[in-house]
Amino acid sequence: MTTVMLRDLANARSGDKGNRLNIALVCRDPAHFSVIAAQVTEARVADVFASRHPTRVVRYALPNLAAFNFVLDDVLEGGVNASLGLDGHGKSLSFLLLDIPIQLEADDPRATRGTQHQTV
Amino acid sequence: MADTVFIGGGAGFAGDRTDAAGPVVDALAACDGPRFLMFETLAERTLALAQLERRRDPARGYNPALERFIAPILARCLAAKIRIVGNFGAANPQAAARRIADVARQLGLKPPRIAYIDGDDLSGMLTPAELTARETGGSLLAGTPDIIAANLYLGAEPIVQALDQGAEIVVTGRVADSALALAPLMHVFRWQTGDWDRLAAGTLCGHLLECGAQITGGYFADPGHKDVPDLANVGYPIAEIDAAGTIVIGKPAGTGGRVDRQTVVEQILYEIHDPAAYLAPDVVLDLTAVTVAEIGRDRVRVAGARGRPAPETLKATVCVDGGVLGEAEISYAGANAAARARLAADIVLARMRQRAPELAIRVDAIGAVSILGTSGTVPDTGASGSRDIRLRFAAQSAVPGAVDILLDEVEALYCAGPAGGAGVRRHTRPRLASASCLIERRFARPRAIMLEEGA
Structure with a gap:
């Protein structure tokens, strides 16, 4: 097995509505849909954002689009009209998701082309 | 009836670039079919700020950049029969319509037919207590005596009426962002309530255009991972839609940016919660069967939107x-x-x-x-x-x-x-x-x- 970062395999985009954040996660190569489905679970994403204490994390899978939509409740400190922080929209937060390490089979083409990989 | 409708996205938020619409208008002018230019410039907060401004001056309360959005493209749009639909009316669509008429006069143009939409303002219709009883997902309004602004998200219907009456420019206040594109499609193709899949396709089209450059390479670049050519001159989107509701997203030739599966899918899911139930005033949009295909350089086809009957209630902010x-x-x-x-x-x-x-x-x-x-x-x-x-x-x-x-x-x-x-x-x-x-x-x-x- 080889470890790559999620950002080697996928794109992410944040959006907000009030105190709710959504992050679209789009596989760059649709062939990675199942490996990402298996590893980027609701529990794992809740872990990434634990310091923001999400009250609910839901993942919607969109196989036609080779994408996922994550919805995280109550992670924006009240949202753009209430947060004291600089990013009340949560626009920067998609890049936290992309920092998740992903295990790939050693024969996956991305396993040798990823920017940050190591054999484990 | 026309085979294809062309809709350009001229702006994606109140503070967007005011020179972005120019190349879009030039490209639309060369298209063969009904052509529209949409401006989405009204976020949740923007409207409340506009209400405060209207309280101070009854002649204001529309988007302060209105003239800078409109003046550079008005003559070209009228000459090429590109009709403009924008929510830059904010808290005062009538005053915005008058301002556009002034701009046309100053430019020496023949007076355009301008319509404005009202009926989104709830103030005076519901008391603070009645609004409090209808609040969802929180309890901010409980005990709040002073409501600064209460506006419904209207659907496409009044914009369709304005276009049916021959308006060359339609100025709205709060409407669903997607209605700015759905309405021209309903006007041209005569889509009706009950044509849920086509209303869903029109709503998806509006959703794809409503953030301007976010589908053509904006809010996307990550150097070394996701490179975007000439982002400084990113082209804003143009959608081509047929009567069946198939959408092709592109951008003006000679502009920067990129349109491909990745930029389009990121925008399909932007600010979406349940992809099977995106609630709009005209239809509930189901994205789960949507497909995306690259059909040429900077051209992506989006199909498969499905619709269900519109929600019984309307959202208000x-x-x-x-x-x-x-x-x-x-x-x-x-x-x-x-x-x-x-x-x-x-x-x-x-x-x-x-x-x-x-x-x-x-x-x-x-x-x-x-x-x-x-x-x-x-x-x-x-x-x-x-x-x-x-x-x-x-x-x-x-x-x-x-x-x-x-x-x-x-x-x-x-x-x-x-x-x-x-x-x-x-x-x-x-x-x-x-x-x-x-x-x-x-x-x-x-x-x-x-x-x-x-x-």
């Missing part, structure tokens, strides 16, 4: 006074900067515990931790090994003067804080808080009104 936000910053640089910044934060927090213990304070260390920290904790100023830290303090209060105590304490660091404190900036600004309500449709009174010539 209600804004109330949110007090005052105060922010102050000070910098520490060079040797041991992180420790001096940390000492400064500790001093301010100690002083505030003595002077205003009830005030919640946020501290960020720009250059180390400015986004990922959480309120109520002191950031690790040494986190990045930075020798250049800008501390930022923020607080919010409904009590006049309360946040000034914090700003005064930050400024006092100049003489009484750690060595080398530099560059204090401080400001306060009023804040608006917003809540969502679900409102019965009988309270919506959408109307399309033609501006009389010479008005």
Whole structure:
């Protein structure tokens, strides 16, 4: 097995509505849909954002689009009209998701082309 | 009936580029078929700010950049029969329509037929208590006496009426963003209530265009991972839609940016919650069967939107006074900067515990931790090994003067804080808080009104 970062395999985009954040996660190569489905679970994403204490994390899978939509409740400190922080929209937060390490089979083409990989 | 309708996205938010629509208009003018240019310039907060402005001056309350959006493209749009649909009317669509008529006069153009839409404003129709009873997902409105703005998200119907009456320009206040594109499609293709899949396709088309460059390479670039050519001159999108509801997204030739599966799918899911149920006033859009195909350079086909009957209620955004936000910053640089910044934060927090213990304070260390920290904790100023830290303090209060105590304490660091404190900036600004309500449709009174010539 080889470890790559999620950002080697996928794109992410944040959006907000009030105190709710959504992050679209789009596989760059649709062939990675199942490996990402298996590893980027609701529990794992809740872990990434634990310091923001999400009250609910839901993942919607969109196989036609080779994408996922994550919805995280109550992670924006009240949202753009209430947060004291600089990013009340949560626009920067998609890049936290992309920092998740992903295990790939050693024969996956991305396993040798990823920017940050190591054999484990 | 036309085979294909062309809709360009001229702006994606109130502060968007005012020169972006030019290349879109040039490209639309060369297209063969009904052509429209849409401007989406109205976020939740924007409308409440516009309501406050209208209170101060009854002739204002529309998007302050209206003239800068319209003037560069008005003559070309009228000459090429490109009809304009925009929500830049904000809190005062009638005044915005008059302003556009003025601009046309100043440019020496034949007076255009301009319609404006009203009926989204709920103020005076429902009491604060009645709005409170309809609030969803929170309880902000409970006990709030003063509603600054309460506006329904109207659907496409009144815009269709205006286009049916021959309007060359339609100015709206609050409508669903997607209705700005759905309405022209309903007007041309005669899609009706009940054609749920096609209304869903039109809603998806609006959703794809409503953020301007976010589908053509904006909000996307990540150098080395996701490169975008000539982002400085990114082209804004043009959608081509057929009568079956198939959408092709492209952009003007010669502009920067990129349109491909990745940019389009990111935007399909932007600000979506349940992809099977995106609620709009005209239809419930189901994205789960949508497919995306690259069919040429910077051309992507989107198909498969499915629709279900529209929700029984309409969403409204209600804004109330949110007090005052105060922010102050000070910098520490060079040797041991992180420790001096940390000492400064500790001093301010100690002083505030003595002077205003009830005030919640946020501290960020720009250059180390400015986004990922959480309120109520002191950031690790040494986190990045930075020798250049800008501390930022923020607080919010409904009590006049309360946040000034914090700003005064930050400024006092100049003489009484750690060595080398530099560059204090401080400001306060009023804040608006917003809540969502679900409102019965009988309270919506959408109307399309033609501006009389010479008005």
